[in-house]
Amino acid sequence: MPPLSPSSPPPPQPRPDGPPPIEVSPHILTWWFGAMAIGGIGFGFVAEKRPFGDGAIAYPLVVFFACVAVVLLMLRALHGKPLTDIISERWLAVGCAIGVACFLIGNWFGVNLTRMP
Numbered sequence: 473m474p475p476l477s478p479s480s481p482p483p484p485q486p487r488p489d490g491p492p493p494i495e496v497s498p499h500i501l502t503w504w505f506g507a508m509a510i511g512g513i514g515f516g517f518v519a520e521k522r523p524f525g526d527g528a529i530a531y532p533l534v535v536f537f538a539c540v541a542v543v544l545l546m547l548r549a550l551h552g553k554p555l556t557d558i559i560s561e562r563w564l565a566v567g568c569a570i571g572v573a574c575f576l577i578g579n580w581f582g583v584n585l586t587r588m589p
Contacts, residue, residue, distance in 0.1 A: 508571035508574065510574075513574045513581075515533065519532040520579065532575075544564075
């Protein structure tokens, strides 16, 4: 194990009342949050045009989260362990919230920029 720098947090200690905490790589979290932000803005930007059709299943937010589910399943298969051992449930939820917020921001820009003269 590499030595700890003065600015790094101490390693998590096991709790006696529950399972040990999961160590999450900051690089995975950076990619997770960045991909959710970029994907949310991209899908939100084209949401007004309804590129996948007019049904409820074809709404771009639903298609975005279907793509997220496929990527998370691929990540689980490539690492060969449960997804919650790679990214904790809390950070999965935070990433999904970032994706929804960025979808709404991208949708706002998409609607307003397409109506500019």
